[in-house]
Amino acid sequence: MPPSRPARIADVAAAAGVGVGTVSRVINGAANVRESTRATVQQAIERLGYRPSHLAVALSRGTPRAVAIVVPHLTSPSVVPRLAGALAVLSEQGYDSVVCNVDTPAQRDHHLAALTGRHRAAGVIVVSLRLSAAQAELFRRSGTPLVAIDMVIPGVPHTVTDDVAGGRMATGYLLSLGHRKIGFVGDTMRGAAAAGRLLLGFASSHRRLAGYRQALVAAGADQDLALVRRGPHGPANAEALAAELLALPDPPTAIFAASDRQAIGVLAAADRGGVKVPGELSVMGFDDIESAALMGLSTIRQQLWESGAEGARRLCAVLRGDRVVPLRQQLSLEVVLRSSTAPVHAGRAERPADSPATTSECALTGKDPRDAGGHR
Amino acid sequence: MPPSRPARIADVAAAAGVGVGTVSRVINGAANVRESTRATVQQAIERLGYRPSHLAVALSRGTPRAVAIVVPHLTSPSVVPRLAGALAVLSEQGYDSVVCNVDTPAQRDHHLAALTGRHRAAGVIVVSLRLSAAQAELFRRSGTPLVAIDMVIPGVPHTVTDDVAGGRMATGYLLSLGHRKIGFVGDTMRGAAAAGRLLLGFASSHRRLAGYRQALVAAGADQDLALVRRGPHGPANAEALAAELLALPDPPTAIFAASDRQAIGVLAAADRGGVKVPGELSVMGFDDIESAALMGLSTIRQQLWESGAEGARRLCAVLRGDRVVPLRQQLSLEVVLRSSTAPVHAGRAERPADSPATTSECALTGKDPRDAGGHR
DNA sequence: GTTCGTCATGGAACCGGTTCCATGCAGCGC
DNA sequence: GCGCTGCATGGAACCGGTTCCATGACGAAC
Numbered sequence: 001m002p003p004s005r006p007a008r009i010a011d012v013a014a015a016a017g018v019g020v021g022t023v024s025r026v027i028n029g030a031a032n033v034r035e036s037t038r039a040t041v042q043q044a045i046e047r048l049g050y051r052p053s054h055l056a057v058a059l060s061r062g063t064p065r066a067v068a069i070v071v072p073h074l075t076s077p078s079v080v081p082r083l084a085g086a087l088a089v090l091s092e093q094g095y096d097s098v099v100c101n102v103d104t105p106a107q108r109d110h111h112l113a114a115l116t117g118r119h120r121a122a123g124v125i126v127v128s129l130r131l132s133a134a135q136a137e138l139f140r141r142s143g144t145p146l147v148a149i150d151m152v153i154p155g156v157p158h159t160v161t162d163d164v165a166g167g168r169m170a171t172g173y174l175l176s177l178g179h180r181k182i183g184f185v186g187d188t189m190r191g192a193a194a195a196g197r198l199l200l201g202f203a204s205s206h207r208r209l210a211g212y213r214q215a216l217v218a219a220g221a222d223q224d225l226a227l228v229r230r231g232p233h234g235p236a237n238a239e240a241l242a243a244e245l246l247a248l249p250d251p252p253t254a255i256f257a258a259s260d261r262q263a264i265g266v267l268a269a270a271d272r273g274g275v276k277v278p279g280e281l282s283v284m285g286f287d288d289i290e291s292a293a294l295m296g297l298s299t300i301r302q303q304l305w306e307s308g309a310e311g312a313r314r315l316c317a318v319l320r321g322d323r324v325v326p327l328r329q330q331l332s333l334e335v336v337l338r339s340s341t342a343p344v345h346a347g348r349a350e351r352p353a354d355s356p357a358t359t360s361e362c363a364l365t366g367k368d369p370r371d372a373g374g375h376r
Numbered sequence: 377m378p379p380s381r382p383a384r385i386a387d388v389a390a391a392a393g394v395g396v397g398t399v400s401r402v403i404n405g406a407a408n409v410r411e412s413t414r415a416t417v418q419q420a421i422e423r424l425g426y427r428p429s430h431l432a433v434a435l436s437r438g439t440p441r442a443v444a445i446v447v448p449h450l451t452s453p454s455v456v457p458r459l460a461g462a463l464a465v466l467s468e469q470g471y472d473s474v475v476c477n478v479d480t481p482a483q484r485d486h487h488l489a490a491l492t493g494r495h496r497a498a499g500v501i502v503v504s505l506r507l508s509a510a511q512a513e514l515f516r517r518s519g520t521p522l523v524a525i526d527m528v529i530p531g532v533p534h535t536v537t538d539d540v541a542g543g544r545m546a547t548g549y550l551l552s553l554g555h556r557k558i559g560f561v562g563d564t565m566r567g568a569a570a571a572g573r574l575l576l577g578f579a580s581s582h583r584r585l586a587g588y589r590q591a592l593v594a595a596g597a598d599q600d601l602a603l604v605r606r607g608p609h610g611p612a613n614a615e616a617l618a619a620e621l622l623a624l625p626d627p628p629t630a631i632f633a634a635s636d637r638q639a640i641g642v643l644a645a646a647d648r649g650g651v652k653v654p655g656e657l658s659v660m661g662f663d664d665i666e667s668a669a670l671m672g673l674s675t676i677r678q679q680l681w682e683s684g685a686e687g688a689r690r691l692c693a694v695l696r697g698d699r700v701v702p703l704r705q706q707l708s709l710e711v712v713l714r715s716s717t718a719p720v721h722a723g724r725a726e727r728p729a730d731s732p733a734t735t736s737e738c739a740l741t742g743k744d745p746r747d748a749g750g751h752r
Numbered sequence: 753g754t755t756c757g758t759c760a761t762g763g764a765a766c767c768g769g770t771t772c773c774a775t776g777c778a779g780c781g782c
Numbered sequence: 783g784c785g786c787t788g789c790a791t792g793g794a795a796c797c798g799g800t801t802c803c804a805t806g807a808c809g810a811a812c
Contacts, residue, residue: 006494008768019792024770032790051518055440055495056768059431059797066442066474074460075666077453084450087477091487098442099475101463111467118382119431119798142427235670264670290451291667294611294640384798395762400800408760432798435767495768755812762805767798775792782784 007048016044027052059119066096067315068121070111072128074101077261077289078304082127082149085308093316095122102129109135116142123315125149127308130203145318149311150204152328157318159311159329163204166300166333167211168218170256170284173298173335175219178344179254179282183227183245184212185238185266186258205230205258208286212256227252238265239272246273246281253281253344260285260292260299267295267340278342288336296339303331383424392420403428435495442472443691444497446487448504450477453637453665454680458503458525461684469692471498478505485511492518499691501525503684506579521694525687526580528704533694535686535705539580542676542709543587544594546632546660549674549711551595554720555630555658559603559621560588561614561642562634578609581634584662588632603628614641615648622649622657629657629720636661636668636675643671643716654718664712672715679707 013020018041025033026041033041044050058064069086071079083099090097098121100111108129115124116138123145131139131153139146140155148158174182187205209228216223226248229241238257245252246269257263263285270277277283285292288301310331314324389396394417401409402417420426434440445462447455459475466473474497476487484505491500492514499521507515507529515522516531524534550558563581585604592599602624605617614633621628622645633639639661646653653659661668661675668675686707690700 009770010768013792020769021771021793022791025791028770034790037790051492051494053435053495053768054493055431055435056797057770059429059435059767059799060769060771062770062797064431066472068472074463075456077666080451080456084477087450087475091476091483096442096444096474097476098472099463100467100473101460107467116427117430118427119429264667268670290453291640291670294644294667295671385800386798389762396799397763397801398761401761404800410760413760429798432767433800435769435797436799436801438767438800753812755810757810758808760805760807762803764801764803766801770796772795773793776790778787778789780785780787782786 007050009050009052012041012044012048012050015048016041063122064119065094066098066121067123067125067312067319068098068100068111068115069125070100070102070108070115070127070129072102072108074099077291078259078287078302079127081289081304082308082311085305085310086125086127086149086312087308089309089312089316093312095316113138116144118142120144123147123319125311125315126151126153127311128204145315147311147315147318147324149307155327157314157324157327157329159307159314159331161302161307161331161333163207164211164214166286166302167208167213167256168215169211169333169335170208170286170300171212171215172219173337174254174256174282174284174341175215175221177254177282177341179252180221180344181224181227181250181252181254182212182216182221183242183252183255184209184229184258185241185245185255185262186228186230187233187262188230202233205233208256208258233259233261235261235265235268238262239269240265242266242269243273246270246275251281254283254341255281256284256286258286260287260289260297263297263299263340264291264295267297277340282341282344284341292336293338298338298341299336301334301336307331383426385426385428388417388420388424388426391424392417439498440495441470442474442497443499443501443688443695444474444476444487444491445501446476446478446484446491446503446505448478448484450475453667454635454663454678455503457665457680458684458687461681461686462501462525462688463684465685465688465692469688471692489514492520494518496520499523499695501687501691502527502529503687504580521691523687523691523694523700525683531703533690533700533703533705535683535690535707537678537683537707537709539583540587540590542662542678543584543589543632544591545587545709545711546584546662546676547588547591548595550630550632550658550660550717551591551597553630553658553717555628556597556720557600557603557626557628557630558588558592558597559618559628559631560585560605560634561617561621561631561638562604562606563609563638564606581606581609584632584634609635609637611637611641611644614638615645616641618642618645619649622646622651630659630717631657632660632662634662636663636665636673639673639675639716640667640671643673653716658717658720660717668712669714674714674717675712677710677712683707 009020009023013023023041026038067090071083087097102108102111112135115121126148128150130151136153146156148156150160152158171182186209187202229245231237231241242255242265255266257266263283266283267277270281275281285297285299288299292299310329317324385396385399389399399417402414443466447459463473478484478487488511491497502524504526506527512529522532524532526536528534547558562585563578605621607613607617618631618641631642633642639659642659643653646657651657661673664675664677686705693700
């Protein structure tokens with residue numbers, strides 16, 4: 001009963017006694033088909049169990065119905081929501097999403113080179129990855145539309161946040177609590193590059209450090225270089241760096257970590273060193289990953305999921321032929337207060353507010369924080 | 377200079393003064409090509425900047441060079457390593473990986489139906505998702521190879537772990553510490569289904585509960601139904617359930633949570649209730665997600681990354697035409713001891729081992745955990 | 753010198769659709 | 783009754799490769 005060979009469009013045409021063009025029109029819902037003909041063709045399609053070949057359709061139309069997403073270090077908690085946001089939009093728009101995870105520069109180059117190949121992907125989204133000028137040029141020449149998330153690429157639509165402002169917000173909030181000795185824990189430039197790993201987080205960490213410095217300078221606060229510690233990305237390293245800070249003769253009363261993962265390392269160091277949080281040490285993170293809420297970490301919320309969704313929407317717009325302007329799209333940040341921060345020298349053993357959650361402030365952007373709103 | 381139309385194989389053939397067949401042979405490294413001819417063709421390829429059309433190659437060969445991976449709730453921390461493992465293997469084998477994230481049964485059905493379409497994917501990997509008999513039949517009939525991870529599908533190669541044994545291991549370890557009143561926090565069946573959400577975790581949670589019961593019965597320990605709490609998946613719910621247990625007149629001295637996410641909720645409840653861990657309460661999780669290490673959570677380690685990689689390897693084997701036997705592949709589990717567990721009524725304020733990390737034991741299987749084989 | 757085998761090669765057929773153009777028929781206006 | 787318009791339709795050309803078969807040249811064996 002089931003035919004040995006899968007049915008193709010010619011089989012359907014023969015079975016329905018019409019031409020292949022008519023079958024194609026029925027499948028694609030074209031207007032000029034008589035109702036009786038349409039019904040006949042539909043029956044033939046169902047009788048034969050016909051399913052159009054995805055490949056043949058794409059080749060014939062001249063473009064694949066798939067877009068590629070290149071992400072660094074998929075296991076890193078901040079990239080997953082970005083990816084999920086992009087997948088949700090692309091799936092809804094009917095695109096297949098080819099995910100390329102890269103952990104080394106070699107993998108990055110390999111995937112980027114492959115994706116500029118002909119009929120490989122209708123478009124490409126790169127997340128948190130720097131492209132060389134040659135690579136960007138390759139995309140331009142191959143005619144493959146490109147959008148960037150969390151990274152600026154000249155001439156390419158990008159969805160980013162203002163990390164410098166975020167650094168100012170975090171540090172400013174700690175200053176407003178009366179802290180004056182504020183440490184910083186973030187990523188190194190050299191270490192990561194030298195180790196052959198990707199620069200995930202480095203660029204944003206660097207900008208957040210700049211914001212930290214700006215806030216301290218503006219407040220006339222003690223800007224002590226000895227309180228800045230940088231190392232390879234990862235909670236274990238952050239824990240070691242924080243332990244160094246806490247072991248200083250005159251340790252900081254607050255630490256701003258460039259990412260939540262690193263902030264979690266700072267919390268671990270405090271715990272291990274018997275330093276009470278937030279009684280003796282306030283900790284601010286950045287990103288608002290899922291674990292931050294679980295651990296009661298105050299942080300700067302970045303719209304991770306939304307950034308992926310927006311990047312995907314903009315790529316879809318380009319694929320529809322729309323012009324995307326302006327190239328730069330900036331998402332807002334907000335301060336999320338939980339139980340890892342407190343006024344300096346207050347609440348010795350006392351816990352802060354029982355429900356630590358929702359007090360949050362709008363970003364410097366002045367945009368409405370309605371969405372992505374309160375916790376618990 | 378750059379041609380208005382991208383070069384195709386006929387252009388290369390014309391430029392090199394050979395036939396299209398010869399160009400194809402050069403590109404694919406076929407044997408029977410004279411060296412001088414090969415060089416001429418190579419030059420023409422480079423001069424024209426020719427890149428083969430991915431779509432045309434796939435259509436011509438009759439199969440796409442892409443496999444699809446269907447995962448539930450991508451943002452859930454335990455699925456990400458699985459996905460990463462699969463991506464790593466597939467990328468290395470030269471396949472594109474189309475990722476389908478599903479959060480609702482409707483999305484699941486939509487994607488599964490689409491993926492059985494002709495020339496859609498060379499093969500499909502499903503993770504932690506139950507397929508209806510009709511869906512499995514659709515795959516069989518469409519000839520799309522299928523493998524499953526963390527789920528048993530009759531007649532389909534699957535890579536799983538023995539959750540029942542894992543439940544016994546966790547509970548057994550707590551029993552060995554002298555605990556007799558051991559609580560359980562896991563997923564509900566009804567709630568999740570009724571809410572229209574997927575059954576992520578439900579099936580494994582159920583099996584882990586069975587293991588918990590077996591261990592208690594075997595030890596003749598107090599198996600108190602009142603100590604079993606089940607609710608929708610997620611740390612916030614787990615926190616509420618744990619709070620209920622801790623508020624009992626005669627609360628448990630240990631809690632086994634069916635997943636690390638839920639265990640983290642249990643830790644939060646203990647923290648909020650002022651219950652010392654592990655002094656007054658021992659907590660065991662399951663999975664060993666990244667956060668578990670950061671929070672010092674003792675747990676049952678499941679080889680998440682490896683499960684994805686193994687599933688992908690098995691799919692590749694099927695695609696090469698190899699027979700995959702046996703269908704069932706079982707990965708081993710191991711107990712990972714950190715600082716959330718301690719002997720009952722010991723170590724009141726005392727922390728356990730200073731370096732909480734690596735003490736780990738092999739599974740109950742008694743087989744070498746190096747290979748992935750062990751069955752009991 | 754002839755015949756046969758081997759090897760490099762050209763090119764048509766094919767993968768399975770889309771699209772455009774030519775055709776035929778019906779309806780309409782005069 | 784005739785010509786024009788327009789719609790439904792059939793089918794060839796095309797998307798861009800792979801593959802197989804036929805061909806021709808060349809060397810070896812007789």
